[in-house]
Amino acid sequence: MKQKLDKLFKPQSLAIIGDFIDVENPGYRLVHNLAQAGFKGPIYTVAPSGLAVGGPASFKTIAELPTKVDLALITTTPNQWGELLNECGKAGVGSIALVDSDQLYPAETLQQYRQQAQQICRRYHMRLLGPNSMGFIAPHQRLNASFSSKMPLPGNLALISQSGALLSSILDWSTEQRVGFSYVVGPGQMSDIGFADLIDYFGSDSQTSCILIYMESLQNARRFMSAARAFARHKPIIVLKAGRSEEGVKAAFSHTATLTGNDAAFDAAFRRAGVIRVTTIAQLFNLAQALAMQPRPRGNNLAIVSNGGGPSVLATDHLIHNRGQLATLSDRSIQALTGILPSTQEICNPVDLPSQPDPEQYALAVQTCLRDEGVHGVLAIFSPNNEAQALAMAEALVKASRNSNKPLLSAWMGEGEVRAARKILEAGRIPNYRFPESAVDAFLRIHRYMRDLELLYETPSAIPKDFEPDTTKARAIIQNVRQQKRTVLLDHEAKALLATYQIPVNRSLFCQSIEEAAEAGEQLGYPVALKLVSSEIGHKTEVGGVHLHLQDENALRLAYRNTLHNLEQSKPGTKAEGVMVEKMVYRPFEIIMGAKKDPVFGPVIVFGRGGIAVEVFKDTQMGLPPLNMALAQRLIEGTRMYPLLKGYRGQPGSNLAELNFLLCKFAYLVMDFPELKEIEMNPLLADTKGGIVVDATVVLEESSPEVVGPEYRHLVISPYPGKKYSKTVSLKTGEVVTLRPIRPEDEPAMARMLQGVSNDSLYMRFFGYVPKINHAWMIRFTHIDYDREMAIVAEISRGAGRELLGSVRIIEDAWRETAEYSILIADHFQGRGLGNIMTDYILDIARDRKIEKIVASVLSQNKSMIRLFEKRGFAFDKSDMEVYEVELEL
Template identity: 45%
Template sequence: MGFILPYLNLNATFARSMPCKGNIALFSQSGAICGAILDWAAAANVGFSSFVSVGSMLDVDFGDLIDYFGMDIHTRSIVLYIESITNARKFMSAARSFARVKPIIVIKSGRFKEGAKAASSHTGAMAGEDEIYNAAFKRAGIVRVKHIADLFNCSSILAKQPRPTGPSIAIITNAGGPGVLATDAIIEKGGKIAQLSDETLKKLNEFLPPHWSKANPIDIIGDADEEKYRKTIEICLDDKNIDGLLIICVPQVVADPKVLADKIIDISKKAVKPILVAFPGEESVYHARQILNRNNIPAYSTPEEAVESYMYLYHYSRNLELLFETPEELNIKTSTIYQEKLKNTIKKALKEKREILTESEAKEFVEMYGIKTTKPEIAKSENEAVKIADKFGYPVVMKIYSPQITHKSDVGGVAINLQCKETVKQEYKDMIKRVKGKKPEAKIIGVTIQKMIESKGVELIVGSKKDPVFGSAILFGMGGIYTELFKDKAIGFPPLNQVLVQRIIEKTKAYKLLRGFRDFPPVNMHRVEETLISFSQMIIDNPEIKEIDINPLIATRDELIAVDARIILDSKPWEKPHLIISAYPSKYIKKVKLKDGAEVVLRPIKPEDEHMWQEMFNSFSEETVRFRFFRIIKETPHEMRTRYCNIDYDREIGIVAEINEKGKRRLLGVTRIIINPGESDKAEFALVVSDKWHRLGLGSEFIDYTIEVARDKNLKKIYGIVLKDNTPMISLCKEKNFKITSGDPGEYNIEYDLKK
């Protein structure tokens, strides 16, 4: 369809009209949807900063558009109509970069297989599974809506109202029924009914009739006029317990909807909290809704619509808050020797034209990443089976051993709770016969015997599969016999940290069991978190894993044990995406010695460093702060700290210097390169060293390593700005052969050519 840029009065589409200027950038894969939105926008007085119909995205895609309009001064929020995503990593990187400051709202078609087929025929690309799309949007901090009406409603509140700061809503209504419906909608969507303060109740009692509701919803009774509405609204806006207002006016004899609309408009001009209005009905309230919408007050025909819009935006804010919560550092280690051994296992299997690892091989994989397993032994005869069972001690579990059989239970290839020699002998014969009958083409080598886990615990499943769009996705939920029955699962993407793992676990029904439920004692949640992070690292390290199941993973009070594991290999992993979010670049870890002999580790910064980053900042003198940030900064709130610690390694590398003094870890400084959108061959550069560690050679080490890292990322140039009175940095740049030129008043521009 083309594109429209209202601020340039440029309309390069088939649309006849130019939309109003506004702060929403809309990108759509459907031209018809674009046309519908333009028509709606004109009626609702919603303006746009840009309007782009992208079609099949053969050149410019969603990632490019988010990057470009994310930097646009006229754009405050981004709305997407998506049928498919072509470059998931680029999309996620762009969305994560801007979603913190500019809300991104998505409607994704093809939520079911039949719809996905229609979408793929329209765009020429395969649609991914809907649950994986959901997880990806959540990880990027994107708000997903399901209906076009929700897209409009969310756009409206984004464009017209302050962002919600909390879930507590006050309902002001002149009728009880709509107030109850609004209450139900708020609770259903995860909101809260605001608790009115004593002061608010006292003020309302002064002018409302004696039989008003005395609580929230604030039913001011059917004979309430516009003046009672006005006073009630103003009092509620002053209540600190209230995060937002929903004003409902059912057509009655007293209150004139148009006059009330004018009063709400006047109040909203000074309000710092979102105000939403529901005028149920049509003929007598239609024009009042139009007046409100044209004056930046979202007005709806039902209370439920208003509540849904509010809660979408609240969940957006809350999701970002949770995503950027500081994770606890967990000590997860893997050995290079182990990794080499596992790579050899993969090579051996693929050389033998096996894409499925044996249970022993799969469990060896899992064990190497610190996840305890039951270790099976192979028995090729009934006597061998008895000998192994005697060694393990009864009861034992027997499983068929065949390279062609992965789902052993489906062919009768699993027997549990074998209590003695006789049952082991008999079951060996019966199992071989049973499986041969059901799978005559399979080569049966024998059986495996392993100790049966008798402790009562929660049966979990942890798995991963490669999605054709989003690469490796991790699944967690209730396992064992409950897997197919409850379909209890949550999906995430590697790399995972402690906070992200927590969010995944909390989405499942299994979470309640893990915390302790009836006969199930509480499980050590740290162990569960460590297990999932180790599992995530295993997926990161091994792109050859196409699919893996650990099911069941039994969680008891003190430990987790993988009872079964299955791994399917990908013989051509390079043909499919692997990670859509860049993993921690551990290759950039190195040790250096300073002039005083102190040994320092240079390594990439990570989200877990936030507290150490704050300690380092607190050690800076005012001059050091000014040299680095070009102004004096006294406070560094959590949002600022996460901006520097929780980064996308595809776009930015922050290298910290860490020292361990008598068991206390400290950060001594940071050097950083930032690759801005549209500048793939160059990066902005800055560094800072804590005052105590000046003149010990750390700055020189930082610059040398920054140049090394920049070259590794195939950059051609690094550049930056230095204040003219920052003489130590200027001297260092001269020593390292930076090109130094005059910039803005009081500043030098520095530049280093990486090609020389």
């Protein structure tokens, strides 16, 4: 499939199919733009009408072309697509772009034409860009296959925009600002090639260092998340997402559903994928410029050097307001600056220079800050008096930036007088911003991106104790509700469901009469609470259905009568199934923990400050399942109540490890049951002992989801596939070994195994000597996307612990056509047949995942691996005497 995208974005030849009668015709504009850009390959025009004016020689059908073409650009009306696409398929065309507007047709008719186009392209294995695509531009190939007459400069930014109008404006702007691109794509309706395909392609492209996306909608969220997670660590992905809507809020039965609007789900998804989200076009390019030109900051301590007090104060205000830090300069830096600045001036950060500083003085001040160990980045601000001064200072700043490994941003303030200076700065790879606040914003967003990646790939601790939910009992509870034709679980059913996943729930009894309630109060012991149970009421407090701190039977009986009276007064005719009588629980922290099914991303988990005023406080964080202990901790840390939960000013906090574990267990519940539409624990009361649920709401989907397709298909991140790909095997020696997928928690054990492996074994595996084994190096082996990669470890019991003995993995390409195989067995377990067992197992997994071909590289002196490959029928390419390439068709 990558080869098919090469035929789209790097065609050797192409054809334009349409009409070419006058200059306003789309086909004519494409021919003109291709010619102006200087595309070197053959360009053929195909006019079904037989009419064409000017340009290359015209053909009536694509079958008449003298050779096959890699790309066909179709500009005709949708009613002609079917016939033309069939002709292209028969003529061996590699890829298609439908690059004309199709908006004049009725929606139903358009949908039929689009589906037909998709089906034909699939039949002939042609990749399809569009329909309704603006086309694309590949500046490095001098290829402008778009309706835009603006040909941008070659560069390292890939731009994908769902808005053609916005794309045209950005291209116009980029020409003026001299911003270069590797690719510019207007994907249109994305009936075939979507965001995931484009991220995979540009992420693998050596000429692309950063991917910019303007997004209006997202169709295949799981593929998008997988592609983004694969490349975000190495190539920043910046998304400007339009449409900050609150989908589904009107139908919300619980607080959770109100809190998880569609835009909030996008925020949570982007954070989990390591994607940078911006809210303006200016931010999109401010960040792209800084990322393309400068190193990443290792912290958020910024030094500011300026020849004007006002701009530096504004920059400082913006920095502090957005949780940045002014760097504290070291004594050594202050001493150096004392020799640069006037003797009467107090030296501190921001560093205030004279209004007309000497260029050398300015450069030395910036260099001093860049060399300070406590400084993570420098913002250089300059307000010139004339153009010559602006130029001199820009040249001095470029010299000062050389050999620095810290980000340096600039704000040359003004317009006409600094225009030439800005070009010098950009040529020197120093990003320049018109306003200091824009530079500060870019610095902080990049720091947050680096910090988010660090936290995403933090090694999680193991769960505190074994966890095995009773999924059979949980399924029975849900099926019983279904049989009663209900979608809302009653209070005692909701708590019973939570208890099957070992989530602590408060002691309570379901009662359907006043006498049963009195008996329950006696049994539980006073004080108690009484709560209405009705499948028609989501928020019981709104109908007077909650009574707390009931001290005796008389108070309980009165509360029972008042509850039914209040319900009849506020919601006449509403059915009450009964009441819950619960033991009163007193713990200092009220928490909400819940989940809501988002239409794009599936289950979204909510954690934060709970209670009846949860929408007022709005102190919640959202995340996507699956969770581990580290990801759960990140959710909790993101709330404003976190300092209280960890203990504040001598006051005890909550048991954070237990809260993390609760979140993990809850995530398994929403993962295992896709029929859960809304689920909420509010309040969940917490203290140093942990948390306990005192109120719960569970709402099911109207109909049960079909049991087809892959497991966990309702999630956008593939969870740990331990149940599916785990088994025990016996070695030649009789030792029993467990084979299972690797997980992030295995990092310490994997590091211990690698440290015990000989240099020769490591050389055979990595084709070179391994650098220092640290977290940054290890995450690529233990933090994997199970949608794209599978790594199986072998472990054996050693007393109370377990030891890793080896690892085998396959890394798939984005389209699952091939997967690269590798294996490493600990030295003291080599020769026992473990390598053969693990290889056969990973090949079986590859077949289960529908991978077509396994490829690998092996050193010619690695005789044992060569025998392993020969035994399984791998084909060898020995053209390289030192490294053999092998492959196996599955």
